[in-house]
Amino acid sequence: MNRLIAKRGLLQIFFALQLVIGIMFIFNYIVYKNSISGIYEKVSDNNRMVIKNVIQSFDTSFSSVNNLIFNIHALPSDRILTDAGGLDMEKVISLQDSLTSIVSNLDIVEDVIISFNDRDLAITTRGTSSLDTLFDRRYISQRYNSMFWRNFMRSEHGFTVFPAEDYADLNSGYGRNLMVAVDGNKVRMSNKNLMIFIDVSKLLKGIDLNSMIPGASLIVLDSNRNVILSTEKDLDLVDILNDVYFNPSQEASLTNGNYEYNFYKSDYNGFIYINKLPYKFQNIDSVTNANQWIMYGAIVLAVLLSLLLSVYLYRPVKNIVKLLGGNTLKGNDFVKIQSGIIKVQRENESLKKQMELVEEEIRRGVFLQTLDGQNHSREQEIQMQKQYTYLFQSRHFVMAAIYLKPDTESEFVLEELTATIRKDLAERYEHAIVYHTEHLKFLALIGFDQPSERIKLVQRFEQFLEAAKKDYLQSFDVWGCVSRSYESKISNCRAASEDIKDGLLYRHVNEDNCVVDTERIRYVPELYFPIQEIEKLSNCMLSGKVEEGLRIVNEIIQENVSVQIHHHQMIHIAKSMFFIVLQQAESSTVDRSELFRLESAFIDKVDQAFTYKEILDALVEVIPVVANMRNHDPRSKLNPAFITQYIELHYMENLYLDHMAEVLDTSSKYFSNYFKKTFGVNYVEYLNRVRLSHAREYLRNTDLSIAEIGEKTGYSNSSTFTTTFKKYCGVSPSEYRKTSGK
Structure with a gap:
């Protein structure tokens, strides 16, 4: 029985390997049947995507050239002639400098020539010369000479791109493959004639032609079907273009001989791009036979190797089962291994989470201890130094505080909220750590290298709070504070924490921003407490x-x-x-x-x-x-509310003590005692305070004279008013008006 069990374990390994071999054979056969045609189709599809990217790159380049033409036309050139008919070389040099500055931003442009119909002058990025000298020495072509270019630019024409041509330079002895783009003159934007020389090698360098299918080539035609660029020489497209009807809104393709021609039209400038690629791979039969022999040989070798591996792996499998504690159990060895591995994985995950939690609590404790500013034991200092590299990974840091106040009785888990804030900040900054300190207050250390980065850091912190308020903090009132920048030292954490406390106290009451920057707080000593x-x-x-x-x-x-x-x-x-x-x-x-x-x-x-x-x-x-809480009796006139209201309404009248007693249906003596007991001051002093309160308002807010104000506030003459005002206010009415800014 034991021998049968042992053989069964060996057979399990062998048949498991055979299953793998069988699956590999099935997939290899599928690949064998579909590889060549499938690969060709995929390569063709990828090639189409490459060509579309190439067209987009060409469109971008021609768009840049078009923008360059507009910018050059915008340069001032109408005053380069002097009154005597000569050239103002200062303005010519200024135009040449401006041209050089504009062209330097476009790598594909070899040179730009500015000419004028009435002058034999050519202005380029390298200087000025005549057109004849320029085309007879620097840009020598077997097809075009200076007379051709002069006649062409004087004739009426649209924007034209001439085919790529080799141009020789007698000065350097080198030749360059260039395309010439000539600006149209049917609708002139200035008196300039522009020729843009485009370096074909730099143009193709920015376009990944190597991604095309091997053996493929690319031909570029302008809107008039003239070839302006081709990666294959001596290509005759006459028969091909005659056989195809190209719909501008669709792609077209044509098979001719062993090649397939795909036609694309640019939406930007109407240029036609022809991609020539082989219709099928060559030597397909030899590739097929080789694949068959490789597949059959692989199957035979795999069977032999599986037999050897079955014998070789049997003993290690038994040892693994023993290590995982399943040696005493009956059943399938691989099931035992799987169960043991799952158990170990669960234990490892649990232990890992516990260690992460402990490590996080240690770091939080160290962080909070850096804020108390107290002396610690040597062991504690060593523990704090161990966390230095985690807390400070940049040369400088700021401390940021986040204060939350729930709008409603919403339920939330503090640990989850802390983790969300920490993750959000980590996505916005290279280094940011966040810890919950007390209540709903969170402190963050945000690192940066240069002090000049602090302004952008504060702006991103404001953006973070605004976004969080609309997302996971929408049920909270949110307020933040950012300290000054400090060098990354543990001893500076205390100072940064004090900045946060000062920011909480000294923030301006009408602060519209949700973040208080402690560097922008300005002390306000003036208080309004009248x-x-x-x-x-x-x-x-x-x-x-x-x-x-x-x-x-x-x-x-x-x-x-x-x-x-x-x-x-x-x-x-x-x-x-x-x-x-x-x-x-x-x-x-x-x-x-x-x-x-x-x-x-x-x-x-x-x-x-x-x-x-x-x-x-x-x-x-x-x-x-x-x-x-006060007991007011509205049924009696002799109550504080009625008295103060009556004085407030009639202070400008002669409110003698007898008059008030008569109004309140009592005696003067009783009213005087009642008023003193109720208000804490005698009646005359209270009346003067009310009158002078209104007088101060008149002095601050009107242009009335002193006498007029005294009369309006119940004083019979200005002398009495001035004396009383100075007694209670310490200054005369006129001096008070000056100090109040009126």
């Missing part, structure tokens, strides 16, 4: 005038936005206004724990705010709440 308006806000809370209080808050916030103060300054202003408003809450009627919750919620919203609008919304939300 004491008079703050007092008025406090009074609005006393009187329950919520709308007026909201107007004051919005005005103060918007004024600070207009001067572009820093974010932390806006937070201080908002908190100051909040605590001033909170003082007006009647603690006797409000639970202190409720005030504590209100204060905590407000401070949390303001500290977590991304924009000034969130700060303003927090104030707008809390002011009505505080106003409702």
Whole structure:
């Protein structure tokens, strides 16, 4: 039984090899039956693609020549003649320099000749000469001479490309194969006659003709079916062109003798391209017989080798089964090997993921330790140095922060979000690492070599955040910050981290960009925090005038936005206004724990705010709440709301104490005591503050005289107004107007 099992294992190896041989024989036979014709068809198809690419390359070259002609015509040449009829050589040299500059950008152009009908002058990129000298010494052709070119350019003609011809140069003794493109003169763009000499070798160098099928050639005809270029000499196309009817909208082909001719027409200039290729491979019978013998010999050798390999591989297979722990199990050896390999692969994948996770956590820990700026043990320093090559792979770096704030209660996996951000940044930068630090804050180290690259780096970071907001971060408010550039040292990570913190505090409140560049932050010392308006806000809370209080808050916030103060300054202003408003809450009627919750919620919203609008919304939300904490009795005139409203409406009148007592149906003494107790100041001082508040507005915003302003604000004469104004404001009205810029 054991011998049978052993023989069965040997036979499994042998028949497995025979199966491979059988499959190879089937495919070899299929290849043998279809190889020659199939290869020829594929080669022909590939050749068509090559020819289309060649046509596109020719079109590009002729398009470049056409653009060159337009650019040369645009050069000024109408003033090269002096008043005496001679040549202004300064302008001629200037035209020649401009021509050289334009032609230098086109490699295929050997030279350009500018001539004029009324002058025997030829301007080229190499200098100036006469047409006769140029064509009798530099461009000597057996077919064309200077008289031919002179007569042709004077005759009416369209854009013409002359066939490739060898032109000799007596000065250098060398010949060049050139094509000549002559600009048309039916519709003249200038008084210049242009001849473009195209270097055929450079033209063909930029076109991959070697990719054509062996034995194939290419012939180029212009729109009038004149041959201008051919890779095969002495080719007679008369009979071929007479036999084919070429439809401009389609390709055409013709078989003549042992060759197939494929015709293509350019959509750009109407040139016709003829691809001549062999109709079939030669010596096909000898190739077929050789393939048969190779196939039969390979089968015999494969059978012999499979027998030898079966014996040779049997013992190693048994050893592999033993190593994989399947030696004690019964069954097919190869099934045991497969099961063992799958098990090992799973264990390796699991171990690999665990090691990657551990390594990533180590790197994250090292990165976070570089930010604390503390001294570490020698062992810890060594561990940090090991990660240096991973953290810094460029000469310089910037630290970039990404702050996220969910718009809604959306669910997300932090690790997946971190991986997505890391992958996105890695695709945009040569070296970028990203780690999650706290809450929804991510820090990235982005490397670069030259300090001048920082500007583009910041721009790409802005593009990254804009694209991410439209994609996988669309459910978040996104804000970013970029530090200054630093040399790639671990000690500089602390400074870069401080830049990020400063960027968070000192960013301008009206920043339209989602990324704050710490290098572009400019310190703004001016704050708008008017004491008079703050007092008025406090009074609005006393009187329950919520709308007026909201107007004051919005005005103060918007004024600070207009001067572009820093974010932390806006937070201080908002908190100051909040605590001033909170003082007006009647603690006797409000639970202190409720005030504590209100204060905590407000401070949390303001500290977590991304924009000034969130700060303003927090104030707008809390002011009505505080106003409702006071007990206002609208049925009685003797209440703060009515008193402040009445004074605000009638401050310009003679509001004596007796008058107010009469309006409120009480005595002067009672009203005076009530006002002092309620508002914290006496009635006269409060009235003066209201009047002077309006007076300051008149001084800032109008051109009224001092006396007129005093009269409008309730003062009987300008002297009393001036004295009172100086007492409360410290300066005279005229001095205040000067300092306020009016």
